[in-house]
Amino acid sequence: MKYNQVTLNCGSTIPIMALGTYSSQNDREETKHAVQTALKMGYRHFDTAKIYGSEAAVGEALTESILNQTVEREDIFLTSKLWGSDHHDPVSGLTRTLKRLGMEHVDMYLVHWPVKLKPWATNAVPDEAEFEPVLDLETTWGGMERCLDMGLCRSIGVSNFSTNKIQRLLDFASIPPAVDQVEMHPRWRQTKLREFCGDHNIHISAYSPLGGPGNAWGSTAVVDDPIIQSIALKHKATPAQVALGWGLSKGASIIVKSFNKERMKENMGALDLRLDDHDLLNIEMMEERKIMRGEFLVNQTTSPYKTIQDLWDDEI
Ligand SMILES: NC(=O)c1ccc[n+]([C@@H]2O[C@H](COP(=O)([O-])OP(=O)(O)OC[C@H]3O[C@@H](n4cnc5c(N)ncnc54)[C@H](OP(=O)(O)O)[C@@H]3O)[C@@H](O)[C@H]2O)c1
Structure with a gap:
């Protein structure tokens, strides 16, 4: 099976779709x-997280497909993520994730957000009592490195980290993050983060690459944008393919969700689209606005982040 992939700083390869x-x-x-x-x-890279509640279904689907020889485990790249309530003990968090997945390892384990919650916290939108007031990245990352040493995962990384937080992590980490998974699409281009990560050999995975058009918190602003629509018309592509093609042109891997067969196929088709310099320049002109702003992780009393500017270190 042919699929596109790039090599990470840890030596693993990650399929870009x-x-x-x-x-x-x-x-x-x-x-x-x-x-x-x-x-x-032909998809070989699957993205899940404890908080999505999808680990069991993803694991079952992959295990069945491995058993019936549709695919080999070594050809799959499976990502899951450490929720804030497991920052105290990433090894136990990942062990429980592996149990739900029915797998012996994941290929990538990410710190989902730079937010530590009480170990008993269960809410996807934490209430005030559930926050730990200090991030304590050293403890969390030490646990992530142990997960790697123990063979529970093949690589480790972060998600929703600003350049500032990655720099803080690099200042003490024995093993640098291989990936930062962040919101990235033509209306939130992550120019500063891409340059920083490029300099430090950290790969960017782009989540909500279409702007999450069907999500309650998402937006159709990306696929409805007239610039995206006119580029699509020019290339006889769809607006979604243009948005995904833009992310791919910046060297990111693209994490796109569709459970609809036609749209899955359409999204895969973005791998064949080549945007030209004129298209890329036009996209640079688009107004930017972050969609996943993280307000649910900000409060005045218990969160270390009093404003969204604190959460993103002014990169919003
Ligand atoms: N690390 C994080 O904090 C974080 C945050 C958000 C998301 N993620 C990850 O990234 C994945 C994707 O992000 P997302 O779901 O927020 O946004 P997205 O992939 O940009 O958008 C998904 C939505 O777009 C629709 N869609 C998919 N393909 C389409 C197409 N070709 N044309 C029109 N609509 C299309 C889907 O509906 P249908 O299913 O009906 O096609 C779905 O409602 C998530 O599933 C998750 O794995 C990570």
């Missing part, structure tokens, strides 16, 4: 079916 598995419906059979459909179409 991934299927996201967050869905507000969180229907186990639907998720499982989507993963198996995607596998048949």
